[in-house]
Amino acid sequence: MPKRALIIGGSLGGLIAAHLLRGIGWDAVVFERNAEDLPSRGAGLGTHQHLIDILHRCGIAFDDSMGVRVTAVLCLDRDGRIVLREKTERLMSGWARLYRSLREALPEECYRLNHTFTRVEADAHGATAIFADGTRERGDLLIGADGIRSTVRAQFLPDAQPLYAGYIVWRAMLDEREIPENIRAEIFPAYTFCLPQDEQVIGYPVPGRDNDTEAGRRAYNMVWYRPTDAAMLADLLTDKSGRPHELAIPPPLIRPDIIAGIKAAARARIAPQIAELFARSAPFLQPIFDLESSAIAFGAPVQRVALLGDAAFVARPHVGAGVTKAALDAASLADALAAHGDDIAAALARYGREEMRFGRGLVAMAREEGAYIEAAFKPLQERRGAERPRDIHSLVAAHHASRDRLRALAAARG
Numbered sequence: 001m002p003k004r005a006l007i008i009g010g011s012l013g014g015l016i017a018a019h020l021l022r023g024i025g026w027d028a029v030v031f032e033r034n035a036e037d038l039p040s041r042g043a044g045l046g047t048h049q050h051l052i053d054i055l056h057r058c059g060i061a062f063d064d065s066m067g068v069r070v071t072a073v074l075c076l077d078r079d080g081r082i083v084l085r086e087k088t089e090r091l092m093s094g095w096a097r098l099y100r101s102l103r104e105a106l107p108e109e110c111y112r113l114n115h116t117f118t119r120v121e122a123d124a125h126g127a128t129a130i131f132a133d134g135t136r137e138r139g140d141l142l143i144g145a146d147g148i149r150s151t152v153r154a155q156f157l158p159d160a161q162p163l164y165a166g167y168i169v170w171r172a173m174l175d176e177r178e179i180p181e182n183i184r185a186e187i188f189p190a191y192t193f194c195l196p197q198d199e200q201v202i203g204y205p206v207p208g209r210d211n212d213t214e215a216g217r218r219a220y221n222m223v224w225y226r227p228t229d230a231a232m233l234a235d236l237l238t239d240k241s242g243r244p245h246e247l248a249i250p251p252p253l254i255r256p257d258i259i260a261g262i263k264a265a266a267r268a269r270i271a272p273q274i275a276e277l278f279a280r281s282a283p284f285l286q287p288i289f290d291l292e293s294s295a296i297a298f299g300a301p302v303q304r305v306a307l308l309g310d311a312a313f314v315a316r317p318h319v320g321a322g323v324t325k326a327a328l329d330a331a332s333l334a335d336a337l338a339a340h341g342d343d344i345a346a347a348l349a350r351y352g353r354e355e356m357r358f359g360r361g362l363v364a365m366a367r368e369e370g371a372y373i374e375a376a377f378k379p380l381q382e383r384r385g386a387e388r389p390r391d392i393h394s395l396v397a398a399h400h401a402s403r404d405r406l407r408a409l410a411a412a413r414g
Ligand SMILES: Cc1cc2nc3c(=O)[nH]c(=O)nc-3n(C[C@H](O)[C@H](O)[C@H](O)COP(=O)(O)OP(=O)(O)OC[C@H]3O[C@@H](n4cnc5c(N)ncnc54)[C@H](O)[C@@H]3O)c2cc1C
Pocket: 008, 009, 010, 011, 012, 013, 014, 031, 032, 033, 034, 038, 039, 040, 041, 042, 043, 044, 045, 046, 094, 095, 096, 115, 116, 117, 118, 145, 146, 147, 148, 149, 150, 151, 308, 309, 310, 311, 322, 323, 326
């Protein structure tokens, strides 16, 4: 009988884990709380070579058609002048594109929607998942791939909470065909920075609706990091009916005055080309968090539970490696289980050693990248090291170096 993994969470981390475990001869079943296939949050996804290699291992024929290749990095000043242009090499894909490929390649019986996990009972012989409707499932191992608000993590590490970083990101996307031709020709094919004081705007092309990567049918993705104190955040998260939302607000509920305000701020603070595209889009906001777990493998008397992806560690998005990290976690877990055979506890011990170090390293690296935005409310003379305001040259140098730093972190695991 093959060993059986119960994977809680059917987003990219859970799907990749299911494919990799099936690849080493396990039976793997994904349990997702949503009743229907997951909707796209409509935003782009940076890819890294590690992610592409792991997708290939999952049997996904990832190639250039699954993303939009970017070969230049630009920086625009407040007046829209190009003040820096350098070569770069990036493939920007889309969350929905990867989700669809991974989901379709998994046999239907291995992906169960409408299953809200509530708790796990682990013993020397296995783990039992208990769901909100009272049903139970038994397996040899339970994997929490249930994201930043992980219910699996909460059972074992109730004190591990996401920490608000002191800033938010506004995200927006615009269909390529809605972009005025002069702006399209100038910035669309590039990875474009704009740097208002203590803020950061990045724009780049991504697959369009229906994951299309054909010229004319792609989309332009914008992210804008802005310092936001607790009172400002509470206001942004208060919806049209006056109801406050604690951690995130569904995009349709953002108040019209907030949308009008951010579009006016775009006109006042960022390069006119990007401000124009931003004004034509439907922006939404996300607070930025750090999350670190003090352990990622649990269970007594024998470890039978593991966390991966955002359930384990969440790094700020500056490195663009959230999905890559989830994929590396899943690969490390599958490799450890393959190497240790029946000794799941030994495999989880190895997994914990590898991915704890990697997760901590990634959180620290991304925190350093965002330190100057987080420090925006500190007097300049009190800012130290990475908290000091960034100039475009250091930012672009960090952009170029981030791939090597990620590679080095991944290589240093174990
Ligand atoms: C719908 C969706 C769209 C996204 N779109 C983008 C995007 O466009 N760009 C981008 O950069 N990132 C996006 N992300 C985030 C990105 O996928 C993650 O940050 C990263 O891949 C790590 O993923 P993860 O699988 O560890 O966690 P997540 O992607 O957060 O997935 C966690 C999954 O667990 C499920 N879950 C949570 N609690 C339970 C429970 N109790 N029982 C059962 N299931 C549970 C959630 O519904 C979710 O599907 C998206 C995530 C989701 C869920």
